[in-house]
Amino acid sequence: MLxxxxxxxxxxxxxxxxxxxxxxxxxxxxxxxxxxxxxxxxSWNDTANAGFQAGLKNTGIEGxxxxxxxxxxxxxxxxxxxxDGGFGLVISLEWIHGEPMEKLAVDYPDANWVIMNQTxxxxxxxxxxxGEHEGSYLAGxxxxxxxxxxxxxxxxxxxVIGVIGGVKAPGIDKFIVGYIQGAKAINPDIxxxxxxxxxxxxxxxxxxxxxxxFDEGADIxxxxxxxxxxxxxxxxxxxxxxxxxxDTDQDGMAPGNVLTSMIKRVDVAVExxxxxxxxxxxxxxxxxxxxxxxxxxxxxxxxxxxxxxPAAYLEKVxxxxxxxxxxxxxVWDVSTQGYPDFFQ
Amino acid sequence: xxxxxxIGRSPLMDWFDKGIGLAFPFIVALVVAAVVLLAIGExxxxxxxxxxxxxxGTQRRIAATxxxxxxxxxxxxxxxxxxxxGVFNVGVEGALVIGGLCAAxxxxxxxxxxxxxxIPLAFGFAALVSAIWLxxxxxxxxxxxxxxxxxxxxxxxxxxxxxxxxxxxxLLSEISGNNVTPLVHEAAQLPRxxxxxxLHTGFLIGVLVVILYGVWARRTPSGFEAALVxxxxxxxxxxxxxxxxxxxxxxxxxxxxxxxxxxxxxxGQLHRFADGFSPGYGxxxxxxxxxxxxxxxxxxxxxxxxxxxxxxxxxxxxFSDIPLDIVNIIEGTVMIFAVVELGRISLKRWRARR
Numbered sequence: 001m002l003x004x005x006x007x008x009x010x011x012x013x014x015x016x017x018x019x020x021x022x023x024x025x026x027x028x029x030x031x032x033x034x035x036x037x038x039x040x041x042x043s044w045n046d047t048a049n050a051g052f053q054a055g056l057k058n059t060g061i062e063g064x065x066x067x068x069x070x071x072x073x074x075x076x077x078x079x080x081x082x083x084d085g086g087f088g089l090v091i092s093l094e095w096i097h098g099e100p101m102e103k104l105a106v107d108y109p110d111a112n113w114v115i116m117n118q119t120x121x122x123x124x125x126x127x128x129x130x131g132e133h134e135g136s137y138l139a140g141x142x143x144x145x146x147x148x149x150x151x152x153x154x155x156x157x158x159x160v161i162g163v164i165g166g167v168k169a170p171g172i173d174k175f176i177v178g179y180i181q182g183a184k185a186i187n188p189d190i191x192x193x194x195x196x197x198x199x200x201x202x203x204x205x206x207x208x209x210x211x212x213x214f215d216e217g218a219d220i221x222x223x224x225x226x227x228x229x230x231x232x233x234x235x236x237x238x239x240x241x242x243x244x245x246x247d248t249d250q251d252g253m254a255p256g257n258v259l260t261s262m263i264k265r266v267d268v269a270v271e272x273x274x275x276x277x278x279x280x281x282x283x284x285x286x287x288x289x290x291x292x293x294x295x296x297x298x299x300x301x302x303x304x305x306x307x308x309x310p311a312a313y314l315e316k317v318x319x320x321x322x323x324x325x326x327x328x329x330x331v332w333d334v335s336t337q338g339y340p341d342f343f344q
Numbered sequence: 345x346x347x348x349x350x351i352g353r354s355p356l357m358d359w360f361d362k363g364i365g366l367a368f369p370f371i372v373a374l375v376v377a378a379v380v381l382l383a384i385g386e387x388x389x390x391x392x393x394x395x396x397x398x399x400x401g402t403q404r405r406i407a408a409t410x411x412x413x414x415x416x417x418x419x420x421x422x423x424x425x426x427x428x429x430g431v432f433n434v435g436v437e438g439a440l441v442i443g444g445l446c447a448a449x450x451x452x453x454x455x456x457x458x459x460x461x462x463i464p465l466a467f468g469f470a471a472l473v474s475a476i477w478l479x480x481x482x483x484x485x486x487x488x489x490x491x492x493x494x495x496x497x498x499x500x501x502x503x504x505x506x507x508x509x510x511x512x513x514x515l516l517s518e519i520s521g522n523n524v525t526p527l528v529h530e531a532a533q534l535p536r537x538x539x540x541x542x543l544h545t546g547f548l549i550g551v552l553v554v555i556l557y558g559v560w561a562r563r564t565p566s567g568f569e570a571a572l573v574x575x576x577x578x579x580x581x582x583x584x585x586x587x588x589x590x591x592x593x594x595x596x597x598x599x600x601x602x603x604x605x606x607x608x609x610x611x612g613q614l615h616r617f618a619d620g621f622s623p624g625y626g627x628x629x630x631x632x633x634x635x636x637x638x639x640x641x642x643x644x645x646x647x648x649x650x651x652x653x654x655x656x657x658x659x660x661x662x663f664s665d666i667p668l669d670i671v672n673i674i675e676g677t678v679m680i681f682a683v684v685e686l687g688r689i690s691l692k693r694w695r696a697r698r
Contacts, residue, residue: 031662036620067668068658070412070623073613076542077408081659084404096524096618107540167516198513200523 027278028088028111030056030063032270033078035094036071043248044266048093051267055274063089063274076100083108089277090114091270101125112282114273116266117171124284128269129335131291133178134324135262136222137331138292138299138317139244140182142260143220144190145313146242152308154240154257155219162193162218164209164232166200166225174334175224175246175262177343181332184342185320193218194343197228206231207238214239220259222246233258245300255304265296293325369635369681370649373674380673381666391666398659399652407541408659413651414543414612415440415622417550418605419629420647421557422598424638428561429594430574431485435496436602437626438503439477443470443606445507448617449515451528451610462532467607474603475596477503482595486588492595500626511617523619534612546608551644553601558640570594602626628675635682646682650675 032052034045049065056063066082068074075097082090083104091114092101098115105113105122112124119127143161150157163179165172180192193213197205206228210221214235221236222244223229229246230253236243237254245251245261252258269290276282290296299317302309323329332340378388399409419436426433450466458465481499484490508523517526534545560567573580573590581587605625610617628650635649636642657671 064661064665066658066661068654069668069672070620070654072618072620073415073542073609073623074412074655074658077411077655078658080404080540081398081408082662085659085662087662096614096620099527099615167513169516199509200512201508202512 027059027061028086030061030089030091030274030277031082031087032063032065033075033082033090033092033094033097034065034067034071035092038067039065045093047248048091048266048270051270052091052274054267055271055278058271059274059278061274061278072096076104079104079113080107083111088112089274089282091273092116093266112277112284116269119287122285124282126273126283126285127287128266128273129287129289130264130266130269131289131294131297131331131333132262132264133174133181133331133333133335134292135264135297135299136175136178136224137182137185137324137329138321139222139260139262140179140184140192141186141320142182142299142309142313142317143179143222143242143244144183144186145316146259146309147190147218147220148187149310149313151310154242156217158217158219159187159190160193160217160219161190162195162210162213162221164206164213164221164223164225164228165194165196166228167198168196170334172196172224173339173343175222177334177340178331179222180343181340182320185329186316197225199228200226202228203231203234207235210235210243211239214241220244222262242305249300251300251302251304256308259305259309260302261300263298263300265290265298268295291324292321369678372681373677376677377670377674380670386664386666391660391664391670394660394664394666395652395656398656398663403538404541405655405659407538407543408655409648409652410547411541411543411613411651412655413647414547414550415605415609415625416629416632416647416650417547417554417644418601418608419625420632420636420643421553421640422601422605423626423629424633424636424643425557425561425570425601426594426598427633428574428638429570429590430577431482431591431594432493433478433481433496433595433598434493434630435478435481435499435626436598436629437622437624438496438500439474439599439602440606440609440626441503441507441622442477443474443603444610444621445510445515445525445606445617446470446473446603447607448525448528448610448614451532452526452616454529456529456531459531462529463534463611466528466532466611467604470607470610471600471603474606475599478595478599478602479592482592485595486591507617507621508619511619515617517616525617527616528611532611533615534608542613544608544612546612549604549608550647553604554640554644557601557643561638561640566593631675631679631682635678649678653678 037045039045066078071094079090089112098118098120101113101115102120105125114126116128147161148157148159149155163176165176183190183192195209197209210232213221220242221232223232224246233243233254237257242257242259245258247264249263250258250261381388381391398405400406422436447466447470450469481492481495484495485492511523511525515525517524537543569585570590573587577587632643632646635646653671653675660666
């Protein structure tokens with residue numbers, strides 16, 4: 001037992017493979033603070049760390065990911081220690097670190113600070129937000145095309161789709177409104193059923209709610225409900241219908257029953273920030289929007305469903321994506337614009 | 345237990361015994377960690393020196409260590425108070441989480457105009473609810489002999505469920521991208537002792553709790569009776585000590601202290617309640633109590649030790665390639681060898697019940 005721990009530990013270190021530790025033009029090292037869930041979560045933390053490692057490799061900057069079992073309470077001490085210890089760039093993946101970071105940035109004006117999914121003040125703080133509304137628009141557009149095509153297995157032909165949010169809040173409605181707008185762009189008469197599970201960690205409730213939607217004629221349900229969404233995907237599998245995954249590529253959770261996933265590319269964001277930092281162009285004081293144009297959000301590769309979706313539908317989605325990138329289509333962003341007329 | 349052992353022996357020997365009791369698991373843990381470090385090609389001495397520097401090297405790091413130790417002062421005492429009466433309460437974790445949520449709730453729902461009175465209100469409410477929380481399994485044990493290990497362990501899951509639901513739903517902060525409550529009012533936040541460190545006044549409250557526990561355990565009739573119940577139930581009954589009353593007393597006290605610990609963490613450290621509020625302070629508190637042999641000074645040292653491991657274990661990653669796993673190995677080994685004591689407790693309890 002002990003031996004295997006030792007071996008596992010050794011492997012972990014080998015696997016970490018710190019890239020070339022060359023002092024790239026005297027740029028101070030970077031720290032990436034891992035959020036709750038830790039490395040090995042197969043999701044948010046691992047994705048970000050992949051981008052972190054890639055960025056270090058590109059630039060030759062020294063850097064380390066920092067894990068803690070008590071990341072909520074220790075965040076401030078870790079970040080302060082990093083700044084005291086001569087780190088020039090501190091990226092935190094933990095949402096709850098936003099508050100202390102805002103204060104630390106004042107104490108350490110020479111260090112650069114990065115926080116995710118929120119905007120924080122400070123000339124040396126970069127806030128990373130993702131264009132979830134744009135990615136959700138494409139998910140809605142794809143779903144609206146598929147839902148009326150009875151030639152696809154499990155589709156009933158009715159123009160009805162659904163979405164389940166974790167909680168009624170602007171951060172979640174940003175996804176939902178984008179999804180509805182994308183669906184209506186394809187079919188103005190489409191009915192989009194909206195429900196909230198009031199929980200991000202209740203798969204059983206997600207399953208019941210999704211089942212109810214499938215029973216009412218929806219055949220595709222977009223999950224914006226974190227862990228509750230696992231139940232939504234389960235329900236899609238049980239009903240022979242479709243779910244749409246969120247945040248990471250969830251297509252493999254029920255191969256063939258997850259139409260696509262709306263992925264947040266936190267790896268792209270982290271790598272981009274490290275590159276900018278290495279070039280002396282750290283975007284301090286800015287809100288960095290990682291939308292479709294920056295490749296910060298995207299639909300999954302649809303490994304399991306691509307072959308059953310008519311190519312024309314996917315081409316239409318690609319065309320819409322190009323229009324959003326070009327600015328021809330503007331997707332409503334609830335987090336900055338408030339609620340639109342078509343969704344209150 | 346420790347009290348009984350000391351009869352007829354010189355205090356010096358007694359202290360030596362206690363010192364070994366505290367140090368032995370730690371020494372074994374260091375040896376195990378050294379073997380692992382050698383196996384992965386690191387120099388153990390360098391790593392330990394770095395860890396020591398990160399725990400106690402500068403004033404700031406000492407403050408970080410004490411800050412990490414703060415919740416463990418509460419959970420260590422809350423656990424010890426039951427263990428020394430032979431009540432194997434493993435529900436401190438749940439009571440702490442409940443207490444933390446209650447304190448945060450008071451801290452952000454009551455009007456900010458209440459000012460500093462928010463703090464005693466929040467602590468009082470947290471202590472009250474957590475006391476009731478542990479009164480339930482205490483009553484079940486005292487009245488119906490419902491096994492407290494099972495009931496308190498299960499109550500932890502209920503606590504996680506309730507707090508998880510509330511922080512995901514009704515108490516969720518509107519501006520949040522994560523499962524957190526709103527921040528408590530500024531007036532309800534405990535002041536920091538050594539800014540900019542996160543060490544806060546909750547540490548002093550924790551130390552006070554440890555001292556009061558020590559006084560209660562050694563200098564009061566009720567503390568003596570509670571220890572006697574842990575040593576021999578039949579004898580205790582024979583001399584007129586009510587076993588059920590003692591069980592209920594220690595469970596309620598444990599709840600009160602857990603609640604204070606939760607309130608201290610919510611108002612002093614996080615300033616809110618959040619998912620990941622406790623990484624298992626209640627369970628680490630069991631190791632602290634066992635390591636400290638339910639003795640006040642031992643609990644303080646044990647809490648500081650685990651606080652040091654938690655704070656140094658994280659920041660060494662900034663300056664070396666040592667993964668968090670090494671710290672987990674040290675912590676785990678300390679716990680295993682501290683738990684050697686646990687065998688004595690259950691044996692005693694089994695004897696006492698017969």
